[in-house]
Amino acid sequence: MTNINLLPGWAMAAQTLHPLRDALLQRLPGSEVESHTLPAIQLSSMEPDLVALAERLSPGVLVGWSFGGMLAVQLQRRFPERFSAVVTIASNACFVARTDWPQAMPSDTFKSFYADMRTDPEKALKRFALLVTQSSTQRRHLGKALQWDSADSQQRLHALAVLGVLDNRVTLSRGASPVLHCLAANDALVPAAAAEPMSHLAGTTGSPAWVKVHSNASHALPLEHPLWLADQIAAFLEAGDV
Numbered sequence: 001m002t003n004i005n006l007l008p009g010w011a012m013a014a015q016t017l018h019p020l021r022d023a024l025l026q027r028l029p030g031s032e033v034e035s036h037t038l039p040a041i042q043l044s045s046m047e048p049d050l051v052a053l054a055e056r057l058s059p060g061v062l063v064g065w066s067f068g069g070m071l072a073v074q075l076q077r078r079f080p081e082r083f084s085a086v087v088t089i090a091s092n093a094c095f096v097a098r099t100d101w102p103q104a105m106p107s108d109t110f111k112s113f114y115a116d117m118r119t120d121p122e123k124a125l126k127r128f129a130l131l132v133t134q135s136s137t138q139r140r141h142l143g144k145a146l147q148w149d150s151a152d153s154q155q156r157l158h159a160l161a162v163l164g165v166l167d168n169r170v171t172l173s174r175g176a177s178p179v180l181h182c183l184a185a186n187d188a189l190v191p192a193a194a195a196e197p198m199s200h201l202a203g204t205t206g207s208p209a210w211v212k213v214h215s216n217a218s219h220a221l222p223l224e225h226p227l228w229l230a231d232q233i234a235a236f237l238e239a240g241d242v
Contacts, residue, residue: 038159041053065222090187134186146220182233
């Protein structure tokens with residue numbers, strides 16, 4: 001039996017990933033799949049925050065959406081004996097662009113959103129929800145399906161700061177286990193152009209990273225196409241006999 005832990009994106013409730021949970025249970029009926037709420041996390045206490053999160057999760061596979069995917073990579077690096085594989089969904093190696101990683105959100109765009117979150121968090125969350133569902137043919141339905149977590153504005157701001165500085169490139173390039181990255185062609189937050197450079201962050205296995213891109217999906221990929229995701233995850237896990 002495989003334990004699969006689902007980690008949501010920034011500011012999102014665990015229930016937002018229930019469509020993917022249900023699809024995975026259908027595709028992998030022998031697995032235990034659980035959606036988890038992300039803890040309050042901040043730069044000044046990131047290590048103990050990650051330890052506390054790891055202790056809440058069942059040993060097995062980590063599947064993270066967006067910010068949750070970036071945290072999953074960090075968790076697997078720290079606890080490889082506890083977490084055997086990682087799947088990231090609409091998640092970049094760097095959420096914010098660097099000089100040598102331009103396939104990400106422009107720094108000025110992130111700084112503007114961070115400032116909005118600090119001064120008018122309600123307005124910022126509405127803007128964020130629009131970006132999550134942008135370009136989707138199911139935009140109205142998906143917007144209603146998004147559920148916010150119970151964190152307060154300050155906690156969300158701290159987590160946003162972590163998202164802005166995380167850089168998983170070295171971790172991914174040195175990883176001992178293969179990682180599956182599932183991206184969306186029409187994602188307004190994580191450019192699909194990141195697929196090609198992410199495929200080269202192969203780790204010590206020597207084989208290319210698994211990268212799959214849905215040709216007609218938004219950042220809300222786990223809500224929009226859960227069955228497609230479940231198929232990709234199942235194929236990845238079955239190939240590695242996790």
